Amino acid sequence: MGWFKDLLGTSNRQTAPQTSGPSDGPLGLAQGKAIRFDSTLGLLLDGSSSVRVPDAQAIWSAGWIDLGQSNKLHRYYLDNEDFWLQVHVTGDDQIESVTLFNYVDYVTVNSDAELQRLAGAQSPVGLPTYSLNGVSFSREWGTERGQTELVPLTEHVANPDETYTIEHHSMLYARETGLTERRELLLFSVEQDEEGTVSLSTSLGISLYTTDLSTV
Numbered sequence: 001m002g003w004f005k006d007l008l009g010t011s012n013r014q015t016a017p018q019t020s021g022p023s024d025g026p027l028g029l030a031q032g033k034a035i036r037f038d039s040t041l042g043l044l045l046d047g048s049s050s051v052r053v054p055d056a057q058a059i060w061s062a063g064w065i066d067l068g069q070s071n072k073l074h075r076y077y078l079d080n081e082d083f084w085l086q087v088h089v090t091g092d093d094q095i096e097s098v099t100l101f102n103y104v105d106y107v108t109v110n111s112d113a114e115l116q117r118l119a120g121a122q123s124p125v126g127l128p129t130y131s132l133n134g135v136s137f138s139r140e141w142g143t144e145r146g147q148t149e150l151v152p153l154t155e156h157v158a159n160p161d162e163t164y165t166i167e168h169h170s171m172l173y174a175r176e177t178g179l180t181e182r183r184e185l186l187l188f189s190v191e192q193d194e195e196g197t198v199s200l201s202t203s204l205g206i207s208l209y210t211t212d213l214s215t216v
Helices: 003-008 041-045 112-119
Strands: 034-037 057-068 071-078 083-090 094-109 129-132 135-139 151-158 163-179 182-192 198-208 213-215
Touching: 041 163, 071 151, 094 112, 094 182, 112 182, 112 198
Parallel strands: none
Antiparallel strands: 034 057, 034 213, 057 071, 057 151, 071 083, 083 094, 094 198, 129 135, 135 163, 151 163, 163 182, 182 198
16 A cells, blocks of 8 residues: 555555445445444444444535545545545455544634644644644654645535535544554644635544444
């Protein structure tokens, strides 16, 4: 995986059952379908991760990011806007990782000065470590000793009402939870929509196995 494995965090490569239809994404996920999570997942994470697990939720919108070299991110945003799911695939939908994210914060950025304070040179985003609520995370992207630049990503999104593009500049952090192959991820993303509105999202995620979820 090389650079892409480093970009997205430790790979948890898995082979999923081929149950999806022609218009579905990996694991049969698609806009309009619903996701059900294993009922024991929340109990498993309790005390090891702050990520919350939702009840069964419909997928409101679906996005994808082409990383090149046959790598793609599929993102599924749930009816409960606090939650979204990311699936990293290679080649013909070989699943490399699945991550459940909770939005921690989402703010509109009104000026360049505010952007610099929140996610620019005046902020801790991009430094080798980041502390969230007293928990320390290590930077996954960039090798600089000091602050590193955010990574640009272009996401194409569709929901029942519209299709649109979002430009992201993102930074990923991670930490070990003590659970087997379950890392906690902290993702910052400066997002600009087609109207030019800029926002900063902060998401906390946990690595999943494909058996942790199913479509309804």
